[in-house]
Each structure stands twice: as C-alpha cells, then as structure tokens.
Amino acid sequence: xxxxxxxxxxxxxxxxxxxxxxxxxxxxxxxxxxxxxxxxxxxxxxxxxxxxxxxxxxxxxxxxxxxxxxxxxxxxxxxxxxxxxxxxxxxxxxxxxxxxxxxxxxxxxxxxxxxxxxxxxxxxxxxxxxxxxxxxxxxxxxxxxxxxxxxxxxxxxxxxxxxxxxxxxxxxxxxxxxxxxxxxxxxxxxxxxxxxxxxxxxxxxxxxxxxxxxxxxxxxxxxxxxxx
Amino acid sequence: xxxxxxxxxxxxxxxxxxxxxxxxxxxxxxxxxxxxxxxxxxxxxxxxxxxxxxxxxxxxxxxxxxxxxxxxxxxxxxxxxxxxxxxxxxxxxxxxxxxxxxxxxxxxxxxxxxxxxxxxxxxxxxxxxxxxxxxxxxxxxxxxxxxxxxxxxxxxxxxxxxxxxxxxxxxxxxxxxxxxxxxxxxxxxxxxxxxxxxxxxxxxxxxxxxxxxxxxxxxxxxxxxxxx
Numbered sequence: 001x002x003x004x005x006x007x008x009x010x011x012x013x014x015x016x017x018x019x020x021x022x023x024x025x026x027x028x029x030x031x032x033x034x035x036x037x038x039x040x041x042x043x044x045x046x047x048x049x050x051x052x053x054x055x056x057x058x059x060x061x062x063x064x065x066x067x068x069x070x071x072x073x074x075x076x077x078x079x080x081x082x083x084x085x086x087x088x089x090x091x092x093x094x095x096x097x098x099x100x101x102x103x104x105x106x107x108x109x110x111x112x113x114x115x116x117x118x119x120x121x122x123x124x125x126x127x128x129x130x131x132x133x134x135x136x137x138x139x140x141x142x143x144x145x146x147x148x149x150x151x152x153x154x155x156x157x158x159x160x161x162x163x164x165x166x167x168x169x170x171x172x173x174x175x176x177x178x179x180x181x182x183x184x185x186x187x188x189x190x191x192x193x194x195x196x197x198x199x200x201x202x203x204x205x206x207x208x209x210x211x212x213x214x215x216x217x218x219x220x221x222x223x224x225x226x227x228x
Numbered sequence: 229x230x231x232x233x234x235x236x237x238x239x240x241x242x243x244x245x246x247x248x249x250x251x252x253x254x255x256x257x258x259x260x261x262x263x264x265x266x267x268x269x270x271x272x273x274x275x276x277x278x279x280x281x282x283x284x285x286x287x288x289x290x291x292x293x294x295x296x297x298x299x300x301x302x303x304x305x306x307x308x309x310x311x312x313x314x315x316x317x318x319x320x321x322x323x324x325x326x327x328x329x330x331x332x333x334x335x336x337x338x339x340x341x342x343x344x345x346x347x348x349x350x351x352x353x354x355x356x357x358x359x360x361x362x363x364x365x366x367x368x369x370x371x372x373x374x375x376x377x378x379x380x381x382x383x384x385x386x387x388x389x390x391x392x393x394x395x396x397x398x399x400x401x402x403x404x405x406x407x408x409x410x411x412x413x414x415x416x417x418x419x420x421x422x423x424x425x426x427x428x429x430x431x432x433x434x435x436x437x438x439x440x441x442x443x444x445x446x447x448x449x450x451x452x453x454x455x456x
Contacts (some may be wrong), residue, residue, distance in 0.1 A: 070330035102298035144292035
C-alpha cells in the first residue's frame with residue numbers, strides 16, 4: 001500500500017472484524033479507538049461524522065473514506081500481497097465462500113440487528129407501554145426473526161460438519177466477517193454449546209488464532225459486542 | 229457453463245435481480261416462476277423447501293443449490309465469459325463498486341426489511357393494539373430507520389452526480405443489486421423525483437435497458453416488489 005491505512009475502530013462494534021483481519025494479515029495500519037457514549041452507548045458524534053453513513057467500521061487511506069464491513073475487508077484483501085483469504089473463482093471452495101461471505105451480512109446480520117434494536121427500544125419505553133410493545137416484539141421474534149435465524153444456524157452446523165471453516169477447507173475472510181455475528185450471538189445466548197456444538201467449536205478455534213489475541217489487546221475491551 | 233442453471237423466481241421478490249442479471253448477460257438458463265400465497269402473500273411451502281434458508285432467490289445448477297442474492301450474482305459472474313460487470317481490483321472504479329455492492333445488502337436492505345416487516349405486522353394486529361404499536365413503529369421509523377435510510381439516499385444522490393452508475397463509469401453488478409432496493413423504494417414512496425432527482429433519473433436509465441423489458445416480460449408481473 002502506498003498510503004497508510006487508518007482504522008477508526010468503535011468499541012463494541014462490527015469494526016472488530018476489520019481490526020482482527022488487519023492483525024491476521026499483519027499489514028501496517030494506524031489504529032484510532034473511539035468509545036461509545038457512556039449513557040446511551042451510541043457512537044459519539046465525531047465518529048458519526050467520519051463517514052456519510054455514520055456507522056462503524058470506517059477506514060481512511062489517503063483521500064479515501066470507506067464504510068461497510070465487507071467493502072472494507074475486500075478493499076484490504078485487494079491490497080494485501082499474497083493473501084489467501086478469498087478463494088478464487090476456480091477454487092472448489094468458491095461457492096461455499098461466496099454464500100457465507102454474503103449471507104453473514106445479507107441474511108444473518110439484519111435479523112440480529114432487528115433483535116438488538118427491539119431490545120434497546122423496548123427498554124427505553126415508558127413503563128406503561130412496555131407490556132403491549134413487549135407482546136408485539138415477542139411475536140415478531142417468534143414468528144419472523146427466530147425461525148429465520150435458526151435456519152441459518154442449522155445450516156452453519158451442517159456446513160461446519162463437512163469442512164473446518166465457513167469458506168471450506170481453509171480459513172477465509174468469511175470467517176472473519178461471520179465471527180462478529182456468531183461471537184455476539186453466543187454472548188447474547190442465541191448460540192449455545194448444546195444446540196450448536198459445531199459453531200461453538202468453531203468460535204473456540206477462531207479465538208485461538210494469534211490474531212485474535214492481538215486484536216483483543218488493541219481493542220482493550222472485555223467483549224466484542226455490546227451486552228444488554 | 230457445463231450444466232444449465234435454473235432460476236427459481238418468486239414473484240415480487242429479490243429474485244428479480246437475478247432474472248434481470250441473467251437477461252443482461254444473455255446466458256442460457258431455465259426459469260421457474262413461483263407465485264405467492266394469495267391471502268398471506270408469503271412464499272409457498274414448495275419454494276421455502278428449495279433451499280435451507282427458505283428465502284428468494286434460489287438457483288440450482290446440477291447438484292448445487294444456492295441462495296442469497298449477492299452470492300448467486302457473484303456465482304453467475306464467475307461463470308459468464310468476458311462479462312464486464314465487476315470492476316477488477318486495479319480498476320479506478322473498484323472501491324466505489326465494492327462500497328455499493330456491499331452496502332445495498334449490508335446497510336440499505338436491512339432498513340427496508342424492517343420497514344416492510346413492521347408495516348405488515350402492524351396491519352395484522354388486533355385493532356385495539358394498533359394505536360400503541362403504531363406509536364412504537366412510528367418512533368422506530370423516525371429515530372432509527374428513516375435517518376439511516378436518508379443518509380444512504382443522500383450519498384447515492386451525491387455519488388450519482390459524479391458518475392452515471394453506482395459502480396462508477398460503467399454499468400456494474402452493483403446496479404442490478406441495488407435496483408431492487410431503489411425501485412421498491414420508489415414504488416413505496418421512500419424515493420421521489422423532488423428529493424432524489426439523481427436516483428430517479430438512474431431508475432429511468434435502468435428501466436430503459438433492453439434486459440429490463442426482457443426480464444419484466446418473463447416475470448409477467450406489473451411491479452418488482454410487493455406493494456402494501
């Protein structure tokens with residue numbers, strides 16, 4: 001890379017994925033860690049102002065400002081000489097990689113986001129509204145969110161029984177992307193060792209990577225995701 | 229391609245993207261069109277059974293069953309000789325392409341999905357619960373969904389003032405992916421000509437592509453997305 005990439009890392013956010021990937025690739029980068037507002041746990045205004053979307057993660061590289069986890073990860077992989085984290089079109093792992101690489105953000109994250117938004121919103125309601133809204137949120141979870149999330153987790157269990165990583169035989173960018181979904185899911189009780197033994201074993205394997213220890217040290221927080 | 233790809237197209241769904249892309253690339257494929265349940269507008273059980281996720285789109289190709297819009301589109305692009313819809317890493321359009329290619333599903337679709345789910349759920353509630361839930365849904369829309377969607381649309385407006393397509397100077401897969409988001413958004417009144425002149429002009433340009441007329445004819449429906 002001709003310019004030095006800067007990761008604007010927001011604590012307890014999806015930018016942990018990028019931090020972890022950078023440590024895995026051992027690419028030189030500058031790290032700026034931002035804290036959330038202590039009361040609301042929202043991103044601070046100066047973080048929101050970094051990119052037009054106002055969300056984490058954000059990287060800058062010379063004149064470039066780039067948001068969106070997957071776009072940032074593809075950008076970094078483009079610039080990392082000799083990396084092997086993205087199976088090429090002729091690889092037998094290509095289709096499996098493409099599926100999990102896109103499904104993590106396209107199908108799984110939206111369901112997890114809905115859960116988080118409803119949980120936070122419900123807690124902030126005036127107390128007399130909570131029972132009604134609680135019923136509605138519970139209904140949405142049982143009828144829409146949970147069945148879809150369970151189908152994804154069943155498929156993950158099945159796929160991880162055939163090959164060690166989400167992208168197939170080798171560790172890939174799909175693992176670093178979906179790690180946030182699954183580790184956050186495990187911390188929030190959506191994933192457990194009894195129902196999801198393969199996902200649980202995969203999480204342990206991911207956390208045993210030396211890059212996880214390095215990223216965790218730079219992050220400096222006890223967990224990857226916000227707990228509620 | 230050695231085997232013939234089959235698109236399992238669900239009416240009024242994201243699989244229109246795949247249908248349109250296949251027509252644009254003029255690749256031979258088999259099309260099976262599935263209708264939604266007339267009362268609930270849900271996908272029929274035989275469609276849900278096609279893939280482990282139970283969602284649209286789904287393609288099959290020999291033994292392969294693949295779900296997830298972006299994964300299917302990347303799979304098709306891998307197999308389409310000489311296609312130019314995916315800027316290569318050395319292209320000056322690469323980063324812009326990566327951003328919109330991933331942001332369409334990673335940031336925009338989740339917000340649009342939340343809106344659709346809330347709108348449908350609210351309509352199905354017992355009448356006495358509607359005012360309370362209506363307040364909650366309105367609050368979520370005003371405080372969470374709408375500001376984020378507006379930021380994305382402002383960025384789209386800005387980017388489309390610098391280059392004609394979402395991926396930059398040339399038509400790309402990002403355009404076929406985000407077309408569903410924007411055309412559905414326009415049909416539901418989220419996008420309008422006064423506030424979003426560039427998006428509106430881009431929609432007209434996309435609909436003027438010969439592949440749109442061909443896809444629309446094969447789809448056989450008056451619109452791309454469900455209206456409420």
